[in-house]
Every structure is written in structure tokens, then in C-alpha cells.
Amino acid sequence: MHGESLVEIPDKKHKSAFASIPSGFNMANFLVSSVHDMKNSVSLLICGLDKVLTSAEAAKLSSHAELVQMNHEAKRINNRLIQLLTLYKLGQKIYPFDPQYVCLDDFLRTIVAQYTQLLEFHGVQIEVRVNPDLYWYFDEDLISGVIGSAVNNTMRFARHRILLSAAECDGKLMLRVEDDGDGYPAEFLEKNSNVMQSVDFHGGSTGLGLYFSAMAARMHRNQGMQGDLCLENGGALRGACFVLRLP
Amino acid sequence: MNINPLDLSNSAALNFSGKNILVIDDFMEMRNVLRDILCNCGADIKKMQMAANGSEAIAWMKKVKYNVVLCDLNLGHGKNGQQVLEEAKYQSLIDPSCLWIMITAEKTVDAVAGTAEYQPDTYLLKPITEASLRVRLSKIWGKKEVFAEIHKAMKQRDYPKALSLCDQRMVSHKTYAADLLRTKCDLLLAAGEYDHAKNVLEKILGARDFPWAKAALAKILLKKNDLAAAKNILEETVEANPAYLEAQDLLTHTLQVMGDLESARNVLERTLKFSPNSAIRQKNLGAVSMKLGKLEDAERAFRKSVSLAENSVLRTADAYLGLAKVCSANKNPEQALKTLEQLKKNFAADNVCVMALAIEGMVHHQCGNEQKAKQIAEQIGQSIATGNLHPDSDGTLEIARLLINAGDKGQAIKLLQDEIKKNPESAALLHDVAEVFDEAGMGEEGRQLIETSRQEAMLIMNRGVLLISKGQYEEALSAMREACAAMPANMRVLLNLAYVIITYMQKNGATPELINEARHSLRTANELSPGEPRFIRLTAALKELTALK
Structure with missing residues (x-):
């Protein structure tokens, strides 16, 4: 939203406006409107970098590697901001949950x-396995955030390959993000029995991505069934597997 | 099945040749970004125009027929993206085949607050990437093609054709099966085939809890006047899917019809948390709050509605009228009159002007300016008496309100009684009429008048049917004709007349005159309330008779 005016205070009244913060002051409003504002900037940043990187001369630039990495970081920030906004809305019970029939082939290819480009750079090959006729009913934006964040995570640990797959399994859609890395550490998998408790603000990982993913999975319900999330080791590439199941 | 992920061009083959494209965004950087992405997708830069705001966009659309429009929802000052789309469709600046993509910074239902016919084809969240645009464009293009003939048949109200097209496409275009099935249900509802629709919906719900299918079931229950059952199913639906606003709106409507205004207000407040920028819902909140005596809330909601609709071609007079009334009730006559002035500048329709005039009279009455109030009351009273005015239901109520307080009381009572006779079964109408009597200090007398009119109307309405059941066909026919003359705008009377004529003909044989009379009666009833199940049944019976003849 351009020109979001929640935090804009006219210059002339700068001091007095701050001296008398209205009684309705709400930190959450500032945070939310700032996140919106940042999202707009990051969007432009991403589009700009995409443009530079798709141009013919890009690969010849000495700073090409840095540009690719910058683009990736900008996308990470964008995903994080979306997750924050979404969680805020879920908390306020105003998230516009909007499931539709989605073609899994298109869905995974878009992600x-x-x-x-980034993976090519790191010498990692990414592969999609899905039946082109597979369709499922879910909130495309939410789940794209979940899978995107899983891919983001897995590319730090994959050696040579990442595999994205979707298939129907026991009346549910099973989406898998797998790699050929060392897999999740044992203590992580133990804690994983309750993903919602794994948010650790003092540790290196905020757990935001996992928390978001678990919330997104749970939003999906059908005929008494609920979506769920599970982390395991093994799978087709003998590494870490991020498994999302949607009813 | 190893697929090269870079190869998106195959699944999303786009053909831009000869296609005109309009990009609407208030940020130059964004316009440039979109232009570059479109060019990468194969679009011709010479066939692409850029607009920085709504006015520029409308000006371009008047000159060029666009095939694709990419529009940011938030355009800074002036019209927003939704309002640009509404104006473009309203003025037929774009064809139904034009593909409209709305771009938003975040997912919000505010964007979809408009009615279905003014919705864009799809939304895209920022940042837009070439991959996301390609996939979306090809999907929507395909969908447009599959639905083109169906929509054409729908527009011509050729439901059987539209339905058979839906069934065909469901087999040939599996990709769009879900959308086609939903359209099929909409069509069955529009055609009044409720039992068939119910069967299909229940089968669908057996496999997945679609909120739209539940809402459709509720619509059938509402048509059958089973309010309690409709309320139950809608409450269940919004509990599980609070963001499905169509169900929330249906629930509000149901509660209002049931007369449970307090609950209706709660649902509206809840819905507005999702869509604070919906002018229609703000207006409804104003009206309900006012009926509940919450004048400050009402004023705030009406004001918001007026300002939200400022740039919209779809704005209605209701919010202005409501605001004027609430200002007057809040002892602010100047503001009320100012609002009515604004209204007159924006709306010229006759029934709106009459309503505004009646409310103006009431503003004068409420602030003690009896002379002015009387003058206006007399002016309107005369126009009514000479048959020059044909106000709608809301207009009649406002006129009666003024006349009963500042004009000819008898004329006001007659107006209200006639209105009840048109629709004696509407709880909401009876409630509104009682309110007019209450305000004029005629509470008890008013209640009796209402009850008498209602009973009279019900009696007349059913007399013909009763006589038929006794086998008195001639008497039934003349009774219903009399009823129709007394209550020409009562849907039930019209349907009963058709029923009596048809039954008479089944007994005594058909004549061209009677067939015409029945047909005319049915047509008028359907104009008053389209798609009533009885209308469908009677039309079928009449068709059978004409076929026999």
C-alpha cells in the first residue's frame, strides 16, 4: 500500500505530535504499517534485481555472484515479512483464507x-516430480509461502540435489521438499513433535518459518481432517524431508 | 517424470500477437518493472500503454480496446483500482473477453468487496515475477475461453443451453471442472430448479466442505422461506470460514429478515473487520445501527460509506439519505440539509429526489420549522393524489413518515396500508411501518391498522385458492381478478391468479385469452421477484396446457 499514512506525521507538527501520542496509540499499528512499507520497498528491490539478472550482460559482471546472493536475500526478507503479516492477521482473525483448486504442476514450477538461478550458482540441481493432472484445494498464497520457506531452508543444507514432489496419499495431498544433505539433527526431530513450541528467540533460528508452516497447515480442514506438518530424515535423496499434508 | 523447472514457456504458452495491454500503477518504477516483465513474456511494447492514475486509465480505455489490463489496487489519491475496474465495466470500456489482473501488496478481502460482476479475473501479489505472471495469464486466458459461450447463454437467460454447455465442458476441460461445477449450481439456482440444485450440492458436499456450496444450500432455504434452517447452515459456514464474506452477507440478510437486528449488527461488524472499505456494508451497518437507536455509530458508518463511494460509479443515494436522517435525529439539521444538497448534486433519479424531499421535510419538522415541513408535505401529497408519483417501498415509507407528521394523516395511513397489501408477509416491512406509526405517537392504533391490512390482504390472497379447493371455479376466478385489481404489485396474488386460471383451464379447457392472462400475470410476478419456485412450476403447467391446445 503506497503512502500508508498511519505513521506519517506532518513535518511542522513533528514535535508536538510526538509529545502527545494519542491515547489510542498501538505499537502493533506501527509495526504492521512499517512492515507494509518495507514490503513495498523490498518488492521494488526484487523486481530491480530480477531485471538486472535477466539481462544478457549480467553473467559477465564481476559482481554477478553478489547480485544473485542479494536477490536471494531480498526474497528471504520478503517471505519473512509476508509471514509476519499473515501471522498477525491470523492472530487478529482477519486473515482472508481463500482456498481454490490449484494445479500442482504450475504451483511447484512457479516456486x-x-x-x-541461485541454485545453479551453487551447483545444486532442483527437480519437480508431480502428475500434471494433479489438482488440490488449498490457499495458494499460504502454501506457496510454506513451500518457499522450506526450499529456502533446504538450499543451505543440500549438497547437489533438491526434490520437490506432490502426490495424493490416503485422501490427502502430500507435498515433500527433500534434499541430499545430512538431514535434521536428532534433537531437532525430537522437538518437532510439537512444532508450535519450537520458537526459540534466543537461539539462532527464530522458528518463525516452521511456526508459520504449522499454522498454515492447520488452517486447512475438510470433513473432520486437518492439515499437518512433519519433518523427517531419509526419503528419496537420503537427506532432510519437509512433509506437508493437506486434507 | 523429471521436469526442467526453467522450462515454464511450454506449460504457459502465451500468444500476445495483436493484443493491447494497459498497465495502471501510480509508481513509475512499478510501471517499468511490469512493462519489462510483459516484454519478456512476449508482449509487444508498441501495443502497451502506461497510466499513472484512474483518470489516465479511463482516458486510455476510451481510445483503445484492451485485451489485458494490469492494475495496482492502490493508486494513491483518487480512484482505486477496484473503482477503475467498476467504471470500465459500467461504461462498457472493456469487453467481457478483456483480462483484468489486479495487483496487490498483500492478500486482503477488501479487494474482493465488490459484487461478483465487478470482480477482476485474478489477483497477483507483489512482487510480480515472470513465472507467476505467465502461469496466471495462461490459466485465466484458458478459463475465459472455456466460459465465453456459457456466459453468453447466461446473459441471454438461456439456462438450459448454459447448463448443457457446463456439462459438456466438465468432460472436455477437466482443468476447470471445479469452476464449471460451481457455475452449474449458480445456473440451477437462477433457473429456479431448487430440488435439482439441492441434489447436486449435497453430492458435492459429501466430498468436500465447500463454503460456497453451503451458502448455495442456504439460498435455496431462503427461497423456500425456511429462515431458521438458512440461519443455522450459514452460522455453521461462517464459523468454519469467517473470510467467506458472501456467507456473512447472507447471514446478515437472514437475520434482518427475521427481525434480529442486534445479531445482524454483530455479523456486519465482524464482516467489516475483513473489509473495512466496503461502502455497501458500511451503509448497511449505518441503517441497522440507526434502527437500534445507536445514532453515533450510525452516523459514523454512513459517513464512511459516503466517503468510500465518492469515486465510484456504483455509489448509491442510500448512504446520503441515511446520513441526512441520522444527522437530523442527532439534532444537527444544518448538516442534514447540507447532506441532502450534496445528494441532489450527485443523483437525478426521480425516486431518489422524492425521497430526499420527503426527508428534507422531516428535517424541518424535527427542528421545529413546521411551516416549511407542511409546505413540502403538501407538495408531495398533491403529486401522490394526482398519481404523478410512483415511489418504491423505501420512498413510500419516507413520504408516509412526513405526511403523518406534517401533512394529511389519512393519506399517509392509506399509503402505508397499500404498501402492506403489496407484501403482507414481509416481517421487515411490517416492522418499518410500525416504526412510522410509533414515531407519530400512534403506536397502538398503528398496530391495529397494520394487523387489519395484513389480514385483509392474506384473506384476499388466499380466497381464490380456497374457492378452487371447494370446486367453485367461476367464483375463484373472479375473486382472484378482484384481488389483483386491489393489489396489483403483490407477487403472491399474481401467482395465485395464474394458478386459478390454469386450474380453471385444466377443468374447462384453454382459451387464448385465458392463456394470455395467465402468462401476463406470471411475467409480472417474475419481474417483482425473479425465479420463485412457484413461478417455475406454474410456467411449466401453462406450457403443458398450450402444448395440448
């Missing part, structure tokens, strides 16, 4: 297209 993968964002990471191809």
Missing part, C-alpha cells in the same frame, strides 16, 4: 522458478 522453483524463483530459486533456479
